[in-house]
Amino acid sequence: MNELIDRVPKQIFLAGKWQDSADGSRFGVQDPSNEEQLCEVADAQDADARAAIEAAVAAQDEWGATALRERGEILRRAWQLMTDRADELARLMTLEMGKNLEESKAEVTYAAEFFRWFSEEAVRIEGRYARNPAGAGRMLVSKHPVGPCLLITPWNFPLAMGTRKLGPAIAAGCTMIVKPAQLTPLSMLNLAALLQEAGLPDGVLGVLPSTSASRVVSPVLADPRIRKMSFTGSTEVGRKLVEQCAPNLQRMSMELGGNAPFLVFDDASLDDAVTGAVTAKMRNNGESCVAANRFHVHSSIADEFVRRLTEKMSAVHADPLINAGQRDKVRELVDDALERGAHATTGGKPLAGKGFYYAPTVLTDVPPDARILHEEVFGPVAPVTTFDSEDQALALAGDTEFGLVAYVFTRNLDRALRVGERLRTGMVGLNTGLVSNAAAPFGGVKQSGFGREGGDEGIDEYLDVKYLALALKE
Template identity: 75%
Template structure:
């Protein structure tokens, strides 16, 4: 299927109550290819009235959907997993065109995204409870889990499929209806996913999708409605703080997966070749536009020069180009604003004494390219050590011992993930437990897994997605007390 045909197949309207419809005022917005800057198509631009209509249909569908047998919900998710798997190439091409990542990366994301549907299809029938006697024997206690209710799910542009399935999967498994607000930059993947879910058997009104150029125009009326009982958001810490305030009046439950500033620790006893490969994985996944990307490389002084040289050689050989081209590893950044931010942070570091051992400048072509970059001798006051770069830049600093490594790694407001490379098991446990993060990769640059709890601490948010914990986020606990007749 050609790229034109793939774009043409996507429904470019809002999905409300099982009906694909134009926005309330008929407005649309353009979706661009970051590899060329060209407009791919136009999509309906959701308005406040559209958001309110989505709330009504989600509320109306909630009771019937919650009463659906768990096995039936699980089978729907299983069919969705199979459909995604069967259409990997089509979905991957669509994602590459609207987001920029290479086709290899996009195919990997489709598999990762689909795995959330498979995992939660199996967990839908394992929602548990318990039955106990009260300590004095006079009554029985029954504890059940029930769906939290209609949800608002806000997804980011960098992983437009996986961040959707990571929220939609447990919501469906638990029996919750939802309104999904996809990112303005990448709505096509979510619209294609919603169409696929309807084909898999999701009833009308359970999944509603409202893309919009104004997040607040959609989010504000949804969160103002007390019938919406949960909000899940993946995005920046700045926006996350505002959403927490918006949820406060109605005391809606929240899952917040926010910014990161991951430290990548390399100790002198590490396998340096493995550490370099892990560094490339942790840094360059999704062109560096990932909340779990390694942003700060802390290397023990005795091996810092060798590690930096090896990492420089490895980063320099990565092929950059449009994501649909063969053998491309590094695609464009998502837009000019993101590229400008990366350039600014690199320039700041260099002005303070850092050295670019490779890269350090934008790439050529019409798209928003930035060359894979390694920075050596990065001073402590460089902004890039404090701010999330969200691009293909690896700043390297050094440490003397384990205490200094931990202190440096934890010297950030964020706490999403950390990475540790060492051959010493005792050290791996000590440092892993000492890192103030929600996740730790030990001798690996990849921690994401549908069966594992994904999330952070501090300014990286709260709540978990994936694993048993991810399903629990969409369930309320109810206790029934049964008094016995004497």
């Protein structure tokens, strides 16, 4: 693995060049499975952020005028390179993030698909030409790149959350500055090198790994020439970023926290529900904003659901959490539930030894005031409560400030559609524990943010609409 780490760039990427940070400082990247340091990377400073702004601004006009087909071909080549190097990209992700190799390979496939999807969307940036309904004259509507963008990516999906932002930005003709998560910068640095190989022109992309997000982000957002910010992360941080964007009225896409309810009705297939529960809960070891956080099960089938879920969760091989802080947060939420009267049918404690491991856990008899029902656990824990009616299920599901995703298991089509429409979430998984799809709009409502990534809607986040009123003599 040392050979793989050695091949990954570890410097700042600016104007098509790899370079040290302004003061030469570096920081370590840790393997969460054994707590050992993998390597050190450049620690970007505010001077590096200002240099990245100038590079992005300087490249914007020429890049924005690039032929749509050319942008699409760059993305298509990047997709092919990611596909060809999937094993290497997956191993790197496993090393720095801790997810098992099978999940890392799945993320590489998912991440690459955003490049393929937006390579096709690039040539479909369309406007319209129409008659003025009032009479003489015509209306010409066109779409143009919004301009230089700041993209802030999280640690839990270090490739997919990058390509989900980079893909539409490249397709739309925007230059980009990326601030990757401090805990997992290697995948993004490697991706920058891959995009350079795919033909992305110098200056279109800058990557600033840093131990201080504010040191890098603040000067970028303070510059009115930066016209768009996309962030994936916590609601708490998202609120602060919205405030920073307000003075310059920068456009924002905010994919924030979640507290996903998982509803199992009495007519559901228990086999499908339990399989879906494990998928929705254990993807990325529960460290996912779309992970099922609360399991609300009809009282008539709750005991059997818990028995089967416990059996499945007990057999899951534990992956490490990202760091000690995250493991301790999971332990804190589980301990709070247990102290309030909940019971663990499996797990319920950290695992001994090196690495940041917590046992896959199922909790029953969870009281309504337990913190784990109201806070995002971001770990391998499934708290189960019961309901007796559809209205009660919806009330439990809606008892949160978040609204990213919900899961519903029922064999009644009317109920599926009725409940799906009543849930206040941006996405709903009907009889499936997996909703992520490059061809679908990803995003939430309420405190889970606004804007959409992926699908036909994703590229619109990076385009401004211009209307020309044409006087035409009849």
